[in-house]
Amino acid sequence: MLLNPYLLKLAFDRLENHSPSNEILKIALLMVLFSVISGFFRFSMRRTLIWMSRKIEYDMRSDLFEHLLKLNPSFYHNTRTGDIMARATNDIEAVRMMIGPGIMQMSNTIVTAVTAISFMLYLSPSLTLISLIPLPILSILVNRLGQIVHKQFMKIQDYYAVLTSKVQENLSGVRVIRAYNQEDSEMKSFSAHNEKYISLNMGMIRIYSMFYPLLFMLAGTVNIFVLYFGGKAVVLGEMSLGTLVAFFTYLAILIWPMIALGWVISMYQRGTASLDRINKILYTKPAIESSSISHNKSELQGKIECKALSFAYNGKKVLHDINLLIEAGMTVGIIGPTASGKSTLVSLIGRLFPISRGQIFIDDIDINDWDLHSLRSKIGFVPQEPFLFSDTISNNIVFGVDFANPAEIQKAAESAVINKDIGNFNDKYETVVGERGITLSGGQKQRVSIARALLTNPKILILDDATSSVDTETEHLINMYLKGEISKRTAIIISHRVSAVKDADLIIYMETGTIAESGNHDALLSLNGRYALLYKTQLVEEELNRM
Amino acid sequence: MADNNYHEEEVIGKAYDARLMRRLLTYARPYRIPLAIAIILLIAGSGLQLLLPVMVQIGIDDYIAVKNMNGLGTIALWSAMILFGSFIFSYLQMYITMYIGQKVQYDLRMQIFGHLQKLHLGFFDKNPVGRLVTRVTNDVNVLDELFSSGLVSVFGDIITLIGIIIALLYYNWRLALFTFAVVPLLIIATTIFRGKVRAIYRDVRTRIARLNAFTQEHVTGMNVIQLFTREKAVLNKFNSINADLRQANLKSVYYYAVFFPAVEIISSISLAILLYYGGFQVGAGVLTFGELVAFIQLVQRFYDPIRDLSEKYNILQSSMAASERIFKLLDTEPEIIPVVNGPKPAKSEGKIEFQNVWFAYNNDDYVLKNLSFSVSSGEKIAIVGATGAGKTSLISLLFRFYDYQKGSIKLDGIEINRMSNEILRSQLGLVLQDVFIFSGDYAGNIRLGNDNISDAQIIEALKKVNLHDFVINKEGGLNSEVKERGATLSTGQKQLLSFARALAFNPNILVLDEATSSVDTATEKMIQKALDRLLENRTAIIIAHRLSTIEKADKIIVLHHGEVREMGNHKELLQRKGIYYRLYQMQFRDEDLKAVG
């Protein structure tokens, strides 16, 4: 390809000298031969580089996801899902474009430019220098415009995430929006976001649309220089017409890499902008990691001890000086007002957040010294808000273990009193539930979530208000089944209903982040404090109504 | 996640579909004037660019060959002017086309978003949110590429191509025909390439969609993954989906790697033919030297648009697929057709009547069966029943989230599916069982988009649900930040916040679907008291499992497997000694024993 102009020059020189036509034929055939050879090189380069970029894309995506798996709830509480998704999709693609097609074009450009320019130098050094005059202008221009593009692109990407989140929230909250007649106001606010996004884009376009025409003009200017000064040289007899023609052809070859250069630069700008955004996640250290001296015990008894435990979210204190001892095998009930820190306390036992002050010991080992995996795999957690995957019910129940046979699944479902409901579904255990389990009723979701925890056969079972949406009758059944399950392990049960906790070995009444009262049911009743009052309200009211 | 196709979507492999294209072009119609200007600028710009080789030819033949230096200067000057003109034209053209692209993008996005606001809720049960978000964001971006860089430049490429062909034929038609001898080769190469790439494109699309759906869902459910220490298993699954995608991508690399060098070889062949035959003609004096040079330059430019067109083929293909998906969504008719100008009840009394209502989410899998009951103005009714009995479904029908199959539901004497949704829903206030909190601030979460609700009313509502102190003690007060889905609030607080929302809207009929299930007894009692006053003359429907919250209701409906089993007030139902009586016994049996003892 790059030899073509030189061959052309040879041909033209021969034409001027009226050489026999088979000489020209030879040159023409050489031309085809060379292009086949260069084609082969290009083929190999494309295969290698793009191939590599796809592999890097794979690694990058895998690394990002692996890192996401390590990041803690606090990260997810403070980052929009849309932001994370934008990085996993658009940004990774932009980085891939930079290293695949970007590098390919770049090396293409460099090889082409260097060869073309050396041939040109060989043909006529002075004419080459003249035609390279616009180069410095080019590099300044490209640099300036490139920076603006980079900045603007960052802004656009960030706003794209905002736009995405807006749509996502609108669709996830569709019931609320419909129930409150907010469709029109949603349209309005979406329209504002949409406009802002477009105007950011327009800011980019103003510069961007100048890019290629400018490059083209520079290339054209060079052409004119060569026509004028080269023509002059030919007129003065310093140069042959064939050389001039070859020169033109080299220039024509240079135009493409010049334009590609613009492309490469904008790809580079986007790529680095995106890489910055991805790195922001990759450089976020997981707040919780297994410590180096981590204990990796296969057996766990289930003794839990909190010593002077305090905890704050972003500086806002939620737990104050909690002291608590739970012997292995004990059943503990936690009760108390909304936002008193019940869920926070149990999530610390599951080590979801790093402890600010004080300590938690599991089996007399500091929780920070436990291997994260071996600790959590012994804890069965039923979160206050159940999360189901848009998968079959059976896969949702099996989620916590590698494998379970149908009998085990059935047994877990029976203990959670969900098996009858499942039996009524058309596809039984193979029924696919919608996103977040949307096609199940609230109580059904909670019970699938309980079954999931039971199937992992945990040493410590934590039920965070796990039956709040379950009716009394079903709840009673669950409690009956659970009694059998609970007797084998340590259990922590959070509830608002006295009836759910009153048989526990230990009942904790929490209030504004402290343990206000603790003891068993009778002890607390005789204390005649908050718990006793709660008990009476829940009970006596019924008595009154009864009469 | 491998065994179901909830997240799969059909992928269209067609690269060009006249029907879709025609429909797409209608979006450009409002901008036909700027579009026409852009096309004129484009033609002018490419024309000027093609003039440059001609100027070179004239320079060589008429001036350099005859050693006329002055004329050469003039030609150079003319060339410079032409060049500048083409710069201006192409800059303006690019700006205008990109501008049109953005406008179309805006319009399309608004249209899709607007359509989604009208679709029935059953649609959202069946389509993952992530996929619908993609329609509004990503797919529209793909189309923008078509409008702003694809369509017009394809047009430009074709014009350039035609221009070059005309110019070649004009210079020397014999030579031109010889040069075109390779065109069949080009067509064959392109056809093979297209076929291969199309098949792979389909694979790539499916796999990307699967990967994104997987990522999205697992990022949302990260808590569960970590609690159950499933990181390794999930990562393995992710990697296998990721590897599938990589494999499809790698396959396509091969075809591109073959195609582009092939075009170059073909272009060399034509150049060789040109050189041999053209040289022959120059030797015979039929062709001038300058003409041959111009010819060569033109032929070299002939391949640029062709190469460009194959690159554009990608854009074309993905935009056809994107537009097919978008149009499919836009063509999905809402199953619940909104009523416009429906009748309005003369007086909002809050009378509700269900008559022999049958309802199924799917086919005849009836969730509600032959349901009949009525609520008179100002009455409070309670609904109890096991989970899955159909309580929430019943509420959804009242709000017309779904349409019932048989029977009738009337509000203030008017069948609800004859009423407009705005009128119907403005009568009703709902606390949903599945609480949803928006990101933003507290005020915004209560007010939503309704600016008629003042800050004072918001504070009033927050006081009633016992959240006031919590919110006011925050640094930003009502305007403190609330994260996505209320992530930093306790579950009970979220529930209270959504309760406050319902109260602030001050509806005629209040509907509470297990609205205090995660709230402690004391707070619940407090709310109860506030409600007693608030609801004095209003209708209310209350679903709850804690019987204490519903005993005072005027009427209690016991729902069992979608049927009304018992109906009456607390005393009547206890006397009947049926399901309600049993539930009641169960809830208080133990307490009773102790209280008595």
Ligand SMILES: Nc1ncnc2c1ncn2[C@@H]1O[C@H](COP(=O)(O)OP(=O)(O)O)[C@@H](O)[C@H]1O
């Ligand atoms: N991730 C979080 N970030 C900041 N604050 C939080 C977070 N989770 C809970 N809180 C706050 O901590 C307090 C206790 O919450 P929680 O433990 O969930 O209460 P509950 O006793 O209802 O389970 C509440 O005031 C809540 O707003």
Ligand SMILES: Nc1ncnc2c1ncn2[C@@H]1O[C@H](COP(=O)(O)OP(=O)(O)O)[C@@H](O)[C@H]1O
């Ligand atoms: N969107 C839906 N699509 C399909 N089935 C649903 C949907 N929502 C609920 N169901 C099914 O309908 C039945 C009744 O559910 P629901 O009305 O939520 O019960 P309740 O509120 O009484 O607990 C359940 O079996 C549930 O699985």
Ligand SMILES: [Mg+2]
């Ligand atoms: Mg909680």
Ligand SMILES: [Mg+2]
């Ligand atoms: Mg319900």
